[in-house]
Amino acid sequence: MKFFQASAICLLTLSGLVDARVTPYWSKQHLLGNPEAAVKAHDPYSPKYRDKYDRKVDSEGEGLDPLPYRNGDGTSVLGPWNRARSRQNPDLVRPPSTDHGTLQNMRWSFADSHIRIEEGGWTRQTTIRELPTSIELAGVNMRLDEGVIRELHWHMQAEWAYVLEGKVRITALDLEGGNAIEELEKGDLWYFPPGHPHSLQGLAPNGTEFLLIFDDGHFSEDSTFLLTDWLAHTPKSVLAENFRIAPEVFETIPKSEKYIFQGSMPGPIEKERPQGSAKNGIKKSKLQFTHKLLAQEPKNTTGGTVRIADSKTTFPISKTVAAAHLTLNPGAMREMHWHPTADEWSFFIKGRARVTIFASEGNARTFDYGPGDVGIVPKNMGHFIENLSDDEEVEVLEIFRADEFLDFSLFDWMASTPRRMVAEHLFQGDKERQEKFLDALEKGVEEVGAKDPIRYVPKDGYTGDDELQEEL
Known part of the structure; x- marks a missing residue:
């Protein structure tokens, strides 16, 4: 058993999944049979926790108390603290390192x-x-x-x-x-x-x-x-x-x-x-x-279902309001996209989700949503919806003041742009990563098409090693 544990640690380390600084929920100490110590050392809201990839944290589902610590910065709270509110909005308590600027409240x-x-x-x-x-x-x-x-x-x-x-x-x-x-x-x-x-x-x-x-x-x-x-x-x-x-x-x-x-x-x-x-x-x-929207045949994606009702398709009288009903499977995400003609007014019916809104000029802000919450994304601002839970669906309505539901997919855009152009924008001088990214685009188009509005995400993320992914 010890040999297996040591081998697993070695394999994970060689794969770049576990290192001294980044240890998500599966960790060395979990593998060595000491989960209590692992929780203490790897609580996402503790001074010692490191995560350079800004992974999602379902604080409500995990029963965690968010605190303003991130990759060694920040400190604890000494004054009054609304724990229930902080659990509902963990990405306001500890924003991803990519958040920047003073984007207005959208929740x-x-x-x-x-x-x-x-x-x-x-x-x-x-x-x-x-x-x-x-x-x-x-x-x-x-x-x-x-x-x-x-x-x-x-x-x-x-x-x-x-x-x-x-x-x-x-x-x-x-x-x-x-x-x-x-x-x-x-x-x-x-x-x-x-x-x-x-x-x-x-x-x-x-x-x-x-x-x-x-x-x-x-x-x-x-x-x-x-x-x-x-x-x-x-x-x-x-x-x-x-x-x-x-x-x-x-x-x-x-x-x-x-x-x-x-x-x-x-x-x-x-x-x-x-x-x-x-x-x-x-x-x-x-x-x-x-x-009858829910009786409508859904568009099946790799990570959930989509039903669209607007005046151009299924609901002719609805000239000023278009809508999409989405279900995001556990761990899935509504792909990175934007809407060119209208603001998105979202209503969350079930589950817990995080959304990062990109507003150009280096401005981005992350919000968390649960049942009964409303979210706003102004037209043309890039965003996604990520299901925070690995066990529960997210059900959400995307609603627009428009006669037609329209969006642009980031994946579709990249897949439809010449390979050289994409590579030189993102990976200039790094041939190895260029090829990995371009191959992933081609594989995605071949398997599910250029538009996959709700994307399946493996429970433990993408490792680059399918066999190891299955093992995890």
Whole structure:
């Protein structure tokens, strides 16, 4: 056994995987059967730890307490310290050595948003007021219990939505007088163009919860146009004239907005649909306000799945919001890329991830995200999403104020550029590394194509030795 351990150490050292300064989670002391000493000597947040490659650290998953130590620099914290927050944001506590500059904050958690509590429901929002970099889009997280209604209303902005849990019934009216009534479940979308009146109602025992996206970062959920608010601020004599009924009928209407309130459970859609002939102006809408995103056939990649919904492909009505639903397998990464036409507004549904944003002029900053967090990446800024966990998926929505989902892949760019040009940019004077990199590009194109949006990453990283990788 000792011979095997010594041989393994020798092999790892010769491969460049273990040295006196860089020892990740598999280490000499782990191999020698002393894991407790290894943890102490190789805690990523300790003075002695060295990692010249800035490997990911899942502090929450590993139960670690991040401290501002990096490769011998930094020191401990003496003052007040929010351990829960530091675990959620380890790359703010100890940024990668490649971070530089004063890039604005690109992260917000719905947990920090004010919750408006109503009868049988609640709502909270992330707008430019909560997150100043959220310029192009605003988000609202809303919950409606069984039978609870988000009252009839409309907005100046378009409304795009993703059902997070439960079941919801929507109603809407189009500009030709056509009505729509539909029931949606987890993973379904809806889109209402600006000014189109609509309502929402929670169904099933637990009602529903959903994410709403509006195509203006300055949007406020508190400033929508509500039916009860309008009627409460209109003379009853005018209401009488408009509806051709005596004014006393309106004596008991609400004196202010209802917004979210408990309603009765609806009947079947066909029984509830207003009965009237097309001749008299009541008809079914020809517009498709909804789309079943999770029922859509995904694009399978080496590291997860991608589903895209935009007006150019699967969701024609969604003219101002495009989106991608991604699942990143344990340890996988959303490849290095950028979006040329719109800011990315990300919503993390499951898992833990880190994102480094490159803003040009030597500026880069790393952020960590978990369930319920919002991330912003301004258009044209390079970035990736790396799953921090080796055991749990990351599920995330990438959302854009655009009619089409568009991105550029760094791998695709490099693979599509003449080999000489790439080599002289990155490895001038180093023929050995030139060939390794160019061969990796060719191998990647041959095996999975130039674009592999979510990339498989071996659990212990790339070693350059497939047999040793399997052993590890």
